[in-house]
Amino acid sequence: MNIDFTLNGACRSVSAEPGENLQVLLQRMGVPSVRASDDGEGFAGSDTILLDGRAVLAGLMVAGQAAGHSIETIESLRQGPRLSALQDAMIEAGVVQSGYNTPAAALLLEELLRRKAAPTEEDIRDALSGLFSRATGYKQFFQAVAIARARRSDRPWPGPVAPSFSDGLRVIGKPRRKIDGVKLAAGMKAFVEDRMETGSCVLAMLRSPHAHAVIRSIDSSRAQAVPGVVMVIDHRNCPNIVYTQAGQGFPEPSPYDYRMFSRVVRHVGDRVAAVVAENSDAARRALGLIAVEYEVIPAVLSLDDAMSGRLPPVHGDHLSEIVYQFGIGADAAKNLAASASGGTGNIEEGFRAADAVIERTYSTSRVQCTPLEPHIVYTKMDGDRLIVHASTQVPWHLRRILARVLGLSENRIRVIKERVGGGYGSKQDVLMEEVCAFATLRTGRPVLYKYTREEEFIAATTRHPFRIA
Numbered sequence: 001m002n003i004d005f006t007l008n009g010a011c012r013s014v015s016a017e018p019g020e021n022l023q024v025l026l027q028r029m030g031v032p033s034v035r036a037s038d039d040g041e042g043f044a045g046s047d048t049i050l051l052d053g054r055a056v057l058a059g060l061m062v063a064g065q066a067a068g069h070s071i072e073t074i075e076s077l078r079q080g081p082r083l084s085a086l087q088d089a090m091i092e093a094g095v096v097q098s099g100y101n102t103p104a105a106a107l108l109l110e111e112l113l114r115r116k117a118a119p120t121e122e123d124i125r126d127a128l129s130g131l132f133s134r135a136t137g138y139k140q141f142f143q144a145v146a147i148a149r150a151r152r153s154d155r156p157w158p159g160p161v162a163p164s165f166s167d168g169l170r171v172i173g174k175p176r177r178k179i180d181g182v183k184l185a186a187g188m189k190a191f192v193e194d195r196m197e198t199g200s201c202v203l204a205m206l207r208s209p210h211a212h213a214v215i216r217s218i219d220s221s222r223a224q225a226v227p228g229v230v231m232v233i234d235h236r237n238c239p240n241i242v243y244t245q246a247g248q249g250f251p252e253p254s255p256y257d258y259r260m261f262s263r264v265v266r267h268v269g270d271r272v273a274a275v276v277a278e279n280s281d282a283a284r285r286a287l288g289l290i291a292v293e294y295e296v297i298p299a300v301l302s303l304d305d306a307m308s309g310r311l312p313p314v315h316g317d318h319l320s321e322i323v324y325q326f327g328i329g330a331d332a333a334k335n336l337a338a339s340a341s342g343g344t345g346n347i348e349e350g351f352r353a354a355d356a357v358i359e360r361t362y363s364t365s366r367v368q369c370t371p372l373e374p375h376i377v378y379t380k381m382d383g384d385r386l387i388v389h390a391s392t393q394v395p396w397h398l399r400r401i402l403a404r405v406l407g408l409s410e411n412r413i414r415v416i417k418e419r420v421g422g423g424y425g426s427k428q429d430v431l432m433e434e435v436c437a438f439a440t441l442r443t444g445r446p447v448l449y450k451y452t453r454e455e456e457f458i459a460a461t462t463r464h465p466f467r468i469a
Contacts, residue, residue: 005070075186
């Protein structure tokens with residue numbers, strides 16, 4: 001079906017599939033700034049557009065709804081090579097951090113300024129209420145609007161947006177414009193998804209519904225027969241190498257206790273199989289056709305369970321293999337990942353000398369970092385060299401771990417750390433890159449893998465809950 005509409009002031013006529021998502025269509029038309037970060041649920045706001053001047057979410061619309069209407073994206077705010085006064089003010093005020101939803105924020109504030117020449121702080125909060133902002137607070141947005149208003153009226157902005165510290169230093173402790181702020185505020189290509197080439201494959205993961213189980217059998221024959229499926233990966237055809245997913249240092253103290261795919265699944269959301277396909281529809285269809293037989297094992301679900309000794313250890317089965325680079329006080333049979341003991345001084349004497357001794361137990365909750373950009377990786381071949389476009393905080397550790405898992409020398413792997421659309425520590429582990437890279441090595445095809453928001457919660461590492469006594 002053909003759809004006629006106006007995009008950033010230009011009349012456009014495009015062919016769209018029946019029911020095609022408008023956000024998908026706009027990215028296909030070369031508008032990278034309208035991003036998907038919430039699986040079409042509508043809570044993140046990264047897919048904000050102005051439809052006939054009104055802010056809406058492209059991910060909640062089908063392409064046909066745009067027919068006969070006017071769409072504005074962040075690209076409409078640029079004045080030739082220059083940014084708008086609002087975009088420039090956002091950079092100066094320090095709003096641009098991860099940059100993943102900066103274009104949406106600029107559109108929302110632009111729409112507000114069209115309605116109200118002198119918006120209050122409450123107006124700004126209301127305008128941004130549909131935007132999930134993980135990287136900053138409201139103060140910088142208030143400042144950005146004030147700076148933009150002043151410049152539009154040819155009035156100087158009085159003074160810096162933030163105080164300066166460290167008199168002996170030139171950059172540290174000083175308010176400075178972000179080096180790549182223009183690119184991010186303009187919604188230009190900067191993230192992993194922007195590197196995806198035409199004809200690339202996508203990867204989707206089948207995940208365990210059980211907290212602890214042994215995979216007795218897998219039948220992927222029906223999945224492999226789906227048109228568009230290129231490859232199905234499971235424990236039978238992947239490297240049988242143990243490694244650590246942690247990328248915080250080397251030599252790495254964390255135990256090597258993980259395989260790309262294992263016969264044992266140890267949490268709900270653990271990997272069972274991966275489908276590499278020509279498109280997302282084929283990948284999703286194939287996932288539903290993989291038949292898996294599980295033998296469910298009683299699961300350790302709490303600290304008390306882990307310490308009780310009544311349940312099978314998480315890594316206590318005969319299929320487990322753990323390699324320790326050096327002693328860290330671990331005991332897999334007791335679910336003890338590491339331990340240390342010792343102290344300074346005489347604790348009993350300290351207690352006796354104290355005016356008061358308070359004994360309490362503190363517990364923390366699990367924390368998911370929820371970066372606006374989900375975990376994502378794009379892999380391709382350049383001759384016989386593997387290229388990895390990654391949203392990672394540890395590119396050198398990623399290359400080192402990939403080399404071990406894939407059996408390649410490090411100089412045959414090039415990791416390109418693209419702009420990270422939020423990490424907060426959650427992108428220091430190797431959670432997906434090795435599967436995507438293996439798929440590219442085996443098929444020769446470029447492959448993209450992007451977590452769903454559900455996978456962020458069930459398959460990404462989190463901050464573990466603590467009990468401190």
